[in-house]
Amino acid sequence: PYAYVGREPIELSRVPYWQQDNGWKSAPMILRLFVGATENCYQEMPGGLARVATPEGDLSKDVWLSLDRIDTRTALPIQPEPAKRSDRDLPSRTADDLFWLGRYLERTEGAVRLYRSLFRNLGGEGEISDQPITLAMLTRLLASMDYLSSHRARRLANEGRAAVEQQLWNILFDPESQDGLAKVLAHVHRTAEHIRERLSRDLWRLFERLSEVPQLRWRVHDTADVSQLLDDLIEKLSAINGQIHENMTRGYGWRLLDGGRRLERGRFVVRVVRDLCTREPQQLGALSLLLDVCDSGITHRTRYQTNPSVNTVLDLLLVDNSNPRSVIHQVDTLQRHFQTMPKGELDDALSDAERLLLATQSELALADIDKLASVISKNGLRTHLNRMLKRIEQNLINLQ
Numbered sequence: 129p130y131a132y133v134g135r136e137p138i139e140l141s142r143v144p145y146w147q148q149d150n151g152w153k154s155a156p157m158i159l160r161l162f163v164g165a166t167e168n169c170y171q172e173m174p175g176g177l178a179r180v181a182t183p184e185g186d187l188s189k190d191v192w193l194s195l196d197r198i199d200t201r202t203a204l205p206i207q208p209e210p211a212k213r214s215d216r217d218l219p220s221r222t223a224d225d226l227f228w229l230g231r232y233l234e235r236t237e238g239a240v241r242l243y244r245s246l247f248r249n250l251g252g253e254g255e256i257s258d259q260p261i262t263l264a265m266l267t268r269l270l271a272s273m274d275y276l277s278s279h280r281a282r283r284l285a286n287e288g289r290a291a292v293e294q295q296l297w298n299i300l301f302d303p304e305s306q307d308g309l310a311k312v313l314a315h316v317h318r319t320a321e322h323i324r325e326r327l328s329r330d331l332w333r334l335f336e337r338l339s340e341v342p343q344l345r346w347r348v349h350d351t352a353d354v355s356q357l358l359d360d361l362i363e364k365l366s367a368i369n370g371q372i373h374e375n376m377t378r379g380y381g382w383r384l385l386d387g388g389r390r391l392e393r394g395r396f397v398v399r400v401v402r403d404l405c406t407r408e409p410q411q412l413g414a415l416s417l418l419l420d421v422c423d424s425g426i427t428h429r430t431r432y433q434t435n436p437s438v439n440t441v442l443d444l445l446l447v448d449n450s451n452p453r454s455v456i457h458q459v460d461t462l463q464r465h466f467q468t469m470p471k472g473e474l475d476d477a478l479s480d481a482e483r484l485l486l487a488t489q490s491e492l493a494l495a496d497i498d499k500l501a502s503v504i505s506k507n508g509l510r511t512h513l514n515r516m517l518k519r520i521e522q523n524l525i526n527l528q
Contacts, residue, residue, distance in 0.1 A: 145180055145187070155182045159191065218380050225322040226381050230388025232316045237365045238396040239312060242273065243300055244358040245420045250293050263292055265404075265414060272403040275299055275307050300354070309361075313339055326381065331371040338364045383465040390465075394458035395524045397422055401445055401455075402517040405438060408508045415441050422453050438501040442513070447492050455520065456492040459485055462527075481527055488523045491516060 140156035147153045161176040174194075180187045246266050267281035276284070276295070284292045303310040317339040324332060338361075369389075376382045400421055404414045415436040419425040424444055432440055448454045463485045471479060478486070500513040 140181075143178075143180065145182060147182075153182070155180050157181075222323055222326070223381065223384050225319050226326075227384040227388040229316070229319040229323065230385040230390075231392045232312070232319055232388075233365065233368065234389040234392035234396070236312050236316055237362070238393070239307065240358050240361045240365070241423060242269075242400075242421050243296070244355060244362070245417060246270070246296055247293075247354050247358070249417070250289060250296070263289060265417070267292060269400070269403055269417075270296070270299075273399060297354075328371065328375060331368065331375070334364060334368045334371065338368065380469060383468060387462055387465045390458040390461045391524060391527055393453070394455050394462075395521060397445055397453065397455050397458075398517050398521045398524070401442070402514065402521070405442065406510045406514045406517070408504045408510060418445070424451060424453050427451060439497055442501060443497050447495055447497065456489065459489045459492065463489060484523045484526055488520055491520065 140158060142154045143157040144152045145155050158179045159176055160179070162173040163170045164173060165171075175190065175192045178189045178191050180189070246269075249266060264285045267276065267285045270276045271278045271281040276299075280295075284295055299305050299307055300309060302308050305311060317335060320327065320332070320335045327335070372382070372385065376385070400418055404418045415438065416425070418441060419428050419436060422445055428436055428440065428444055431444075444451055444454065446455050449456050449460060451457060463482070466479070466482050466485065471477075495516065500510065500516065503510060503512045505511050
């Protein structure tokens with residue numbers, strides 16, 4: 129009901145008009161006037177267009193005025209628009225689309241990085257490709273990310289590498305798959321279309337190229353082709369993120385878009401860390417896979433120059449604020465966005481979202497990495513780490 133308004137029909141003005149057989153009659157009329165912009169003001173034109181609705185049909189007639197009778201004192205001066213550096217008039221629908229565009233972009237990037245790592249290891253290019261435990265770990269990771277059921281994941285691991293590769297192929301390229309490229313990229317393109325007027329020409333062209341990727345699946349024949357396709361996707365997503373970061377003004381719209389990205393990235397990192405780090409004994413190669421999926425392998429290699437350990441990986445991906453992929457970096461960025469956004473009447477009070485972010489930021493900042501890595505239950509579960517990650521994930525879910 130709020131989308132509609134009721135009003136009485138407008139009664140048009142009436143004028144006399146001449147009817148050949150019956151003389152003068154009355155009929156409704158619309159008069160359209162025009163003004164022209166000059167160098168210093170708007171100037172009304174001497175006349176207009178009259179449209180009269182008669183029983184015989186509509187009549188359109190020009191209206192002329194004598195120039196010497198126009199009162200030029202009514203000319204309206206052009207008022208210069210005041211400079212603006214805020215977008216407080218951002219429509220709620222546009223704000224929602226910007227937020228979800230950020231989420232869909234980051235969700236797409238996380239999925240593509242995960243798919244690429246899995247295909248590389250299945251194809252023999254990854255660091256854990258030769259490990260016998262690889263299939264079980266990869267299928268369990270797919271189940272934890274809700275791409276497979278737990279029962280289906282165990283069955284695929286028992287059936288062998290070819291079955292796992294075929295299932296992953298189906299997830300990726302089936303147009304009806306909810307997690308496939310076609311569906312995921314369709315969400316991105318549809319949301320971008322809603323706010324096309326706020327996107328630059330270059331950025332919109334990148335979105336169009338991104339949406340064309342699923343149509344190229346007929347060129348994919350083996351895992352090498354898949355890796356090339358996913359590499360191209362990463363490049364296109366990086367180009368889009370670069371355009372957003374470098375060219376969008378830092379208004380509320382940009383903060384909503386970036387906030388959606390940060391929220392989705394934080395949830396993604398928490399889920400993969402929880403799946404690959406909370407069990408002991410640590411599966412060989414799981415930490416390398418985790419660093420690759422979270423795009424932090426080079427950072428770890430240059431910083432430590434040793435094989436990854438649970439302590440170093442947890443520190444890098446959870447509590448290292450200098451790492452733009454870490455969870456605490458996402459939380460800190462979200463806090464800055466919320467502090468800038470308008471709050472309404474209680475400007476000094478913390479909102480529910482800010483309380484959740486403060487609690488999450490405090491837990492990460494005070495986290496004892498050595499304790500999280502070393503406290504292990506009898507069944508091989510890092511209990512402190514698992515509980516902390518559950519709390520953080522729930523806080524991020526409650527922010528949506």
